[in-house]
Each structure stands twice: as structure tokens, then as C-alpha cells.
Amino acid sequence: MSDRERLLRESLDRVRVGDEAAAEERAWRIVAAAGAAGVARPRRRGRRRAVQLALALGLIALVVSPAGASVRGWVADRIEPGAPHARPFLASLPGDGSLLVDSVQGPWVVHPDGSKRLLGDYAESSWSPHGLYAVVSSGHELAAVEPGGKVRWTVTRPGQVGLARWNGPDGFRIAYLEGDDLRVVAGDGSGDRRIAAGVARVAPAWRAGPDHELAYVTEGGAVVAMDADTGRKVFATPAMPSGARPGHRSVPGPSRAVAADHLSATARRSVVLSLQWMGGGLLVTGPDRLQMLLGAKGRPLWTWTPPPGSRIVAASAAPDGGRVAVVVRAGRTSRVLLRSPAGANRVLFAGPGSFAAPRWSPDGRWLLIPWRSADQWLFLQPGSGTAKLHAVARVAQQFSPGDPSAARFPSVTGWCCTR
């Protein structure tokens, strides 16, 4: 070997890549987690059968449990006639803050005065914690854009990206999915890296606070909370059983229709529809249950199951962290329930057809219910005795200007923020 070669070898031997120990630990957690999910080890049928048996027993326990029994006393139907006098266009929002709305043309920002701005040709969007930016995605690209449409940065990945969520309150991190990988990028677009593999197609959820704690759902249906900076696992639940349809993992949710269109086909659907932190816990919404997990250990604090013959479509926690609006579908009818902190359910609204995920106004005074079948948005004020209601009609057309034939009912992704 020549001197030059020897010198090169010594130089390359001295190379260090930043904090190698931290990178190694992060990587090992991911590889180990993938192994725990069954990808590194040969499948063991006996073990799998035991898991299936445990799931079946869990399902039986659920049906005969007091929580299941209480469902029989569920609030009687109160079918409202709908909203016959809906306004033909959105003149203004009833509350403070701006909406972010995903349409076939791309995401729109809807200001309190009803004016709208198209952010660009993106499939999905989500607000930054203070509404200063939106994180948008389409195909291989993730971008931060200002509400005026100016692009601040982009990150391009080899795989299909989506379901991006910005943490709060500091806004230092954005979590998103690339295929079945969970990745995190800093708020300025730097430091993009994978933090988990084998993740289900459910939007990750940041816990509000300085610790950058993130919850996600694995392909196996378990809910995991972790410190996104260190990779430390806070808790991991067993897989959430699909009580409504055992063994059936495909649960389409209207609010995820856009994501389902463009995320990798390798990412499997989950029995969990959404995750949302509220108060000290994590609200896990599935078609057959609404469950609050304690933030420290992930143990269930309470579980609510819908009545037989119905399924949960979506749930949204109010900004005050106490109330939850739940959309339940039974046959051809949908209902919006309001679950109080004490656990009582009240029917806010019912109507034929389907409702998409409700959205709370930033001050928690208003609830937007997208009524897909009626092509209407309903703005309800759930706090008052007789719920005040504003309705807006022809929603699809309003978010497809110039091309009404291509109009599709848009998806409201956020309502932010009180300044």
C-alpha cells in the first residue's frame, strides 16, 4: 500500500459523523421496534394464535363490560330536519381564526371575513401551532407555506409523504409519514430524519408542551408515545382490537380520504382512526371505541363504545380539553354527540347521510360539522341550551371555482388561531 493510500485510510478512520452514539441509539430503537413488530423474526404460528385468542377474549370482555352495557341506555334519537335555510355562500366565519380546507384544487385558507386563498397544488395541509404557516404535502414533497401562499422551504423525499403535523406550542418540529416510516423535520426544514418504521396511516399527534412527545399508531395497531428527540419510548399499548369487524383492518374514514389517495400502498390501514392529546391524556378514536389513555403510562382512563349497529366516524376534542365531539353513523343516519368531561353524551345534531370530522373554533365556542351528504357546513354553538346553528350550502362548488363539474366536498383540516 502506498503512502497516499495509507494516509487516506488513516484519514477516513478518523471520520466521525456528529453525535454517533445518539444516532446509533436512534437507529437501534427503530430496528428493534421493527423486529418487535415481527419483521426481523420468523413468524411463529402458535404465538400468533395466542395473540388472536387474546384479541377475541378482549372483544368478549368489551361486549360484556359495564362500559358496553351502559351503551344500551344510549340517548334516544333526535332527528333534526337538517338546515333548509342554509346560506348559499360562506360570508364569514362565526368565530375567530382561519380555516384550512383541503380541496381537489389544493388547500385553501379561509379567513374570518370569508375570503379565501388557495395555497397551491398540494394534497394535504395542517396549521402550524400559531397559524403563521401551514405544512403542506403532495406526492414526494413536504413544504411550509405562509397563509399568503409564499413557500418558505420544501423537503423532497423518495417516497410518498403526507399526514404532516406541526408540534405546539414551540413549533420546532413537524412529524409526517413517508410510506410506513414516521419522520420528523425541524420547523425550518432542517434535520429531517426517520424516527420510527412500520407506522400505520394515521396522523401522528404531538403532545402540547416543551418535550416534543409524539404519539403514533403502528402497523400492528398499537399506540406508541415517544420522545421524538431522543427516541425514548414513553408508552406502547397492545394492539387495539377491531371489535366491530374482527380481522378486518380496512376502516375508511372520510377525514382521511385525501391521505388515502396519495400515501404509499404499503402503509396499511389501521383500526385507529385518529389520535389527539387532550388534557393529560391521549384520545384514541377507533370505529368501535373512543378511549382515553393516561399520558404517563398509556393505561385506559375511560372507554366509550357506540351502540350496536353503529360506528364512530370521527372525534374531535375541544380546545379546553374537556369536551369531545363524536360523529357516529348508524345505518343511513349520522349523529354528532357531545361528550362532557363527566362522561355524559348529548346529541347535538342528527341527519341523514354522512358527516366528516368536526372542527372546533379556536375559542371552543363553535363547532363546524361538515355535512358531506348535504354539501353543507354546519356551524353549531354547543354551549347554549338550544344549539345556535348557521349553515352554509354549496360547499363543494365554493372550493372548486371555475370548474363546478370537478367539485368534490372538501375536507376541513384545521381552525386556527385566536390572536
Added chain:
Amino acid sequence: MSGSGDEATAGPESQSDAALVRAAQRGSEEAVELLFRRHWRHAHRAAYLIVRDADAAEDIAQEAFLAATRALDRFDRRRPFRPWLHRIVVNRAIDHARARALRREVGEEAAGEPAAPDAEDRLDPELSAALGELDPEQRAAVVLRYLLDYTPGEIARMLKLPRGTVNSRLRRGLDRLADSLEGVLR
């Protein structure tokens, strides 16, 4: 305190890769971890030297280990594990470096939200700059030869290239690095 050197000589750490692969195929998580710990550092550094981006290198090395562990069931135990893993790492790093040249990576201005601290790059700046002037395939050949200690024949088999091509990449790579190496010498 655990894991002293004496214990290590008698423990599973002293097992060959082949033995660890066998144990991993039987479902031993410990064997998977030992394989990972044994090979991570070089895989990570090799990826870094080819792509010259710490975050991407971490990603590539992670991805390679994930791919390797996923394929472990089907891995032919008669083959050595190390070159198999390094081939995955190097090919992914070359793909990434090529793709990055074609893609827009980060936009014009950074948004106002603060960033995570950048990874520290301890590569000699002159050598780093000189490596940057090589194309990814040349960098890969240099890394395989001078960081990972493969012979030109082994490199040719790993990258499925004629041996002459590997020799010429190494020679040209060394020539282009010569000035910076002189700088390191001084």
C-alpha cells in the same frame, strides 16, 4: 457494572457473524442487536462519506439495517453478512446521492421556527471538499477500499462491476484526493 472485556471474550459478543445470523434467524433479539452494534458505526460512516449529509447518512444506514433484518429470514448463511450489509448501504447511498443531484432539497429561505442543531462534521475540511468533487460511484469505491478494507476484487463483486472499472475508479479517486492528502500530511 456489566459487559467487561473478559466476559465479552466468552460471551455472545465473540461469536462470528455467521453464528449471530443463525441465532437471529431462530428469533434471537440479542443476536440482532449484536449484529447491529458490530456493524452500525462503519455502515453509518460509509453512508456519510458517500452522501456527505449526516441526516441522510443516518437514514440510509437505518434503512439498510431495516432491509437487512427484514431479509434475514431468507439470508443464505453460506454468504458473509458484512459485505451483504455494506452492499445495501453503499448502493442506497449511491442512489441517494444521484437522486439528490436531480431533486430540489430545501427552499430559498428558512422559516422563522428554529432548527434542531446540525450534526457535527469532523471530516477534515480539505478531504471533505476533495471527496465532494468525486462522483458518488468513485466515492463508493474509495470508501469500500479505504474505510471498509475490501479488496478491488471484492468491491467488483459487491457492486457488480468489472474489476478494471473498480481499479480505475480507485486510481482516479486517489489522484483527485492527492492534493488534499498532501495538505493533511503537512
